[in-house]
Amino acid sequence: MNLLDIRNLSIELDTPSGRVLAVDRVSLSIKEGEVRGLVGESGSGKSLLAQAIIGVLEDKWHVHADRFHWRGIDLLRLSIDERKALLCRDIAMIFQEPMSCLDPTTLIGEQLSEAINTSQLTGYFWQRKKQRKEAVIKLLHKVGIKKHDQCINSYPHQLTEAICQRVMIAIALAGRPILLIADEPTAAMESTTQGQIFRLLANLNQLKNMSILLISHDLENLTHWTNTITVMYSGQFVEAGSTEQIFNKPMHPYTRALVDSSTKANLQLPSKSRLMTLPGSIPVLQHLPIGCRLGPRCPRAQQSCVSAPKVSNFHGHKVSCHFPLLREPGKKESIKHKTVKGKR
């Protein structure tokens, strides 16, 4: 059963010149115990999507979805308070720039202990304080911080980015979540500490069977840690499938370009030659192209690309393109008539 099942989630922003569709009908599903990657350039709406799932977007953003199921419960039928209570209990989130996500004037220990739910503590109220402290220390050990006393009595600015991110993970773990959303957890970190954080997340996934939604702009790095990947471009769904499918047999021109722009997939490339990139840059929110938003930059774009493509499914490999890159010629017939017409 799917842990999280979102269908056609849209996020709109109120601007002086009318509403802008920042995230356009994106679907996302996460199975129990899997690590799903969410890849896209900065500004492609990945963080928005994550924040919309957990419900911490500001009021100026308007979220709609056709379906929003959490472990079989239809969240759209619940009231906002019930939904928030349910999601806060089961989903935790860690943010990019951990330093700014910790209250600068509160001690780390205090911030950790307030994340621990009272219902987790057994015993009478005079024992609670001691239990809380023990729980805090246990959480810090879990995320690999050994000097717990020093850490508890520090302010965020006294710690390094990596330790702050570990503290954020500890705070997220305090609620014993089923799904952890990691929004670029290693942005602006050194590669050694990046590896540590990713290994910690992978351990948590394997030992606690915790599902993780890993958001990143770095497709190549992500492939080491994820089971499945969803790719987004400029607020639109691009492609979803298992890590091997996405990395080895990308069907969407955008994913193809992403993979080609990484050095690892291009080992056969002669040294000092240029990497493949798409021309242009990601469109700004005020001037979004109609239809498929990749259109103006896409090497395979044709006239039909001005209308948004439907998602087609090839053995669980979903792609949203009129002209997907297909390796097997036998598959051609299964594509919609438009595709056949437009192909080569």
Place this chain on the structure above:
Amino acid sequence: MLTFTLRRLSLFIFTMLVLTLLSFSLSFLFPGDTVINHSGQINASTTELAHLNQVYQMDKNIFHQYLAYLSHILNGDFGQSMASQSPISNEIRKLLPATIELSLVALLIAMLVGIPLGFIAAIKHNKTSDNVILSLAMLGYSIPVFWLGLLAILVFSIGLGWLPSAGQISLLFEIEFVTGIQFFDILLSDSPYKWQAFRDASAHMILPACVVALAPATIFIRLSRASMIEVLAASYIRAARAKGLSFQQIIFRHAIRNALIQIIRHVGLQFANLVTIAMVTEVIFSWPGIGRWLIDSIYQRDYTAIQSGLLVLSCFIFIVHILTDFIYAALNPLARGNKHGS
């Protein structure tokens, strides 16, 4: 913390030096003889004048004159008031505590009213209560203080008769002068009518303190609203929401502390403004403070008093500035320095 204190102290000393330089130069700029402006002895005989010239080293160059002036001030000798011919230091000793009392009570009222209102406005951002609070703040800020003072006397003292209109305490009560701050003196005295006196002094305090507090309170409303809006948009508040904390927990545990830190810095700046308002208000409410005395001495062309009054008032404001800096450092861990790692 030691370096922090030392830096503040050195700042204090140098600012005071510049201030004394200013008040020293005023003696030359005011009409009349410089020595008489320094000392305030307008009726000095020839021998006294010769003595004064020697004491203030008027025969030597200007640097020695300044040093002589400085040593007089450091010894607490501000000269005599030209109007009353009594030592100015005694008058300041008597009058300054009343001003301190009035301005501190007003500051307290302004903070207690302004900051929570600003927080409420920020939490209800862009809603009716926000707009109401903001427009009230705008209105309060635009009312001139002398007009408001007269209006308050007209309504509450003459019209309704609730509160006394002038003075610090009713003449019926005889309170011994100990600290000069009326409330402390009343509590220290062993008069059998102590509590009646206390109540009377509070009744006298309410009107002038509220009048003084109005303008700073409106500034605090705007300041606290702005800083609260900024804090509420910060990413640690979003992280706290994702943590599953309720709205009240977020406000009371995280938002208020961070917003207050930003406001504390401005309190020191606003205090100078508040003292200026207090000086005008003292005249209206016949409050026996240094502001009224200073304005009186301006009318009487009491140059010695003007000089020393300015010096003492600015010194007082500066001390309050330094105190708020210390409170800021105590509240804000980021200002305390001592960073490890990274």
